[in-house]
Amino acid sequence: MIREFQTSDTEQVMQLWLNGNEDAHPFISIKYWLSHFARVQEQLLQAEIFVYESDGKIQGFIGMINEYIAGIFVDKTCRSCGIGKQLLAFVKQKHDALSLGVYQKNSRAATFYFREGFSILSEAVDEATGENEYTMIWTRNEKVVK
Secondary structure, three states: OEEEOOHHHHHHHHHHHHHHHHHHOOOOOHHHHHHHHHHHHHHHOOOEEEEEEEOOEEEEEEEEEOOEEEEEEEOHHHOOOOHHHHHHHHHHOOOOEEEEEEEOOOHHHHHHHHHOOOEEEEEEEEOOOOEEEEEEEEEOOOOOOO
């Protein structure tokens, strides 16, 4: 079930965030993620977060800042089970366009976004990490009926 984030979800969401970043970005030191932990936890309250919950356990979440996807994180044991796809479909229903940033070396995530209809808008170097990153966009294709 997908639902809105509640402050009582913070511990589970932050653990997913940390574990997910460590798993998906082995090319970035865990120290980097740990140094951003407190700031990200504060930003949770200002973002729009939706969690995927099953049997009282949060198995994934998506964070939104307006039309920008700040991240999709799914528990390692639940990946490739459709949770990320469901979270993305949920926010696609609410927006006509979405954007995000993804590290080029995170090929699993980039492949997922391509498969879900995103395309590369630009490439740049993330100054904080020195890693190459894509900015990707998705727009709703409104079919014109003639």
